[in-house]
Ligand SMILES: Cc1ncc(C[n+]2csc(CCOP(=O)(O)OP(=O)(O)O)c2C)c(N)n1
Ligand code: SF4
């Protein structure tokens with residue numbers, strides 16, 4: 001295999017491999033892995049590719065350790081990532097929280113399978129969406145992206161690194177088994193056309209540096225190991241100087257800073273695409289592999305004369321609240337296909353705020369949503385309206 | 387962030403390495419951790435390493451608070467996870483020296499799996515364990531170091547379990563440097579820590595220390611000095627012994643000393659070797675460092 005970081009050209013590869021290539025193109029040089037179906041191919045490719053680029057692949061003893069190793073590597077100045085699926089994602093929740101409170105950039109890709117527990121190791125699921133939002137204890141904001149093709153596994157992984165560096169926070173890629181394992185065309189652009197974001201580093205004198213004082217963009221510069229700032233970083237509630245501060249006022253300041261840096265930059269972070277929205281009366285809101293089911297249903301429905309549209313969520317967290325609220329006031333109904341028995345649809349419902357009916361096309365997991373199942377729900381909606 | 391300079395005579399001898407703006411510290415009077423901490427600071431100084439190139443990682447517990455008082459890049463992580471965090475930190479910036487400060491519960495109960503694997507991989511780090519025979523921070527519960535029959539809040543009539551011997555464990559898992567001291571062995575401990583920090587590979591230094599507040603008072607060692615006296619009376623120094631032949635025994639003699647000092651390629655050496663195309667085919671291969679270049 002070539003030993004270039006960016007394999008510019010047209011490839012036929014699966015989503016997991018595209019994710020690994022996206023990470024390398026984004027400058028990732030540390031991967032703390034632990035094998036798990038259906039994410040193993042990400043780790044396997046990284047174990048071959050990283051040493052060629054002077055990077056480190058290390059297989060840790062479990063996912064608790066792999067998540068902890070990413071945080072260490074990030075403070076060591078590297079861009080770091082891991083990949084996993086449900087059981088490993090559960091083990092990562094502890095140190096995901098540490099990453100959030102210590103504002104540590106890193107990327108975790110969850111190639112979702114059916115759960116709970118060991119569930120369906122080889123079959124698809126989209127049921128970790130609320131775990132992505134709230135899986136670690138305490139209150140926080142999170143950024144999560146949902147690729148719907150191998151190409152997006154490449155593109156969104158780069159974006160995940162950029163967002164994590166820009167906002168100094170762990171970023172989740174919530175992929176799924178089908179997107180991870182399907183082989184499709186992946187176009188890797190020329191290296192100089194790929195825009196990369198690097199974390200801000202302090203420039204002031206060490207005595208004047210406050211490692212958790214946000215700048216105007218809500219984000220503080222990060223002093224990594226060896227930069228000469230000799231910072232103290234703790235998972236305890238801390239003041240702007242990084243020192244533990246055990247009182248409610250300090251906690252409020254810190255938590256607001258953590259939440260605000262995401263909230264005030266929502267417009268930069270949130271990404272969605274729309275299709276056929278101009279004349280749409282019923283709009284499908286979908287993410288990940290379910291986007292493909294939705295597209296198919298829309299095409300079939302339009303052939304029947306139904307005015308259907310699509311909102312494809314590229315980022316699921318933060319949720320595009322204002323956009324959905326506005327949309328709900330303009331259409332007859334919103335429908336969400338997702339491979340669980342109702343997760344993101346709760347958020348959709350909340351944001352629609354009763355302005356229009358919201359329907360779930362759910363599936364317990366193990367198979368993708370059939371377009372026919374979507375059309376059935378749509379036809380019921382049409383009948384109800386008559 | 388520093389307070390205004392105090393008169394030289396009032397400065398702590400390790401002022402340069404101390405976050406003096408964080409003093410007073412949280413440790414109880416008579417706690418052994420403070421003594422160990424002073425030895426760590428002295429050892430870091432003795433290594434002569436540039437201080438910007440030294441990091442300390444800790445987990446959670448009274449011992450883990452060391453990371454909050456040493457003025458180097460310091461990371462107070464989650465309970466038990468200091469070693470995997472330190473693994474990432476070290477591999478991402480191999481030129482830095484990485485110290486891990488951990489309590490017995492943090493290191494060997496919740497963090498036990500990470501400990502054995504980091505020793506096996508021979509990650510270049512120095513792990514300092516303050517073994518106070520219990521979970522101090524949470525008020526004195528049974529730990530994997532609590533001796534059989536010793537009383538804790540969760541073994542009120544005596545622990546029914548046999549403890550781990552940490553030095554045996556570290557030796558069996560492949561640590562290249564293993565020593566055990568008590569908090570009274572200040573000079574030897576400092577020398578041992580200095581050696582451990584400078585030694586490439588996984589070094590382990592265990593320090594038996596008093597926790598009068600949580601452990602001592604339930605085990606007839608209520609005063610800080612009781613445990614110190616106990617160490618003084620029972621400890622015997624034996625260097626270069628196999629810790630498996632001299633298990634930790636509180637009835638005495640309490641064997642301490644520099645047990646293991648051996649050579650083994652570090653993870654970084656081995657990583658370079660396997661990616662150098664100079665490795666033979668398993669199982670007929672020789673372990674050597676890759677030729678330079
Ligand atoms: C996951 C998790 N479980 C439990 C705790 C509570 N806890 C804090 S410190 C500690 C034990 C510390 O004991 P040890 O590592 O021996 O350190 P010492 O305080 O004795 O120095 C425990 C159980 C925690 N912080 N995190
Ligand atoms: S509880 Fe024990 S270990 Fe913790 S500071 Fe007090 S004496 Fe030291």
Ligand SMILES: [Mg+2]
Nearest residue numbers: 489490520522
């Ligand atoms: Mg302890």
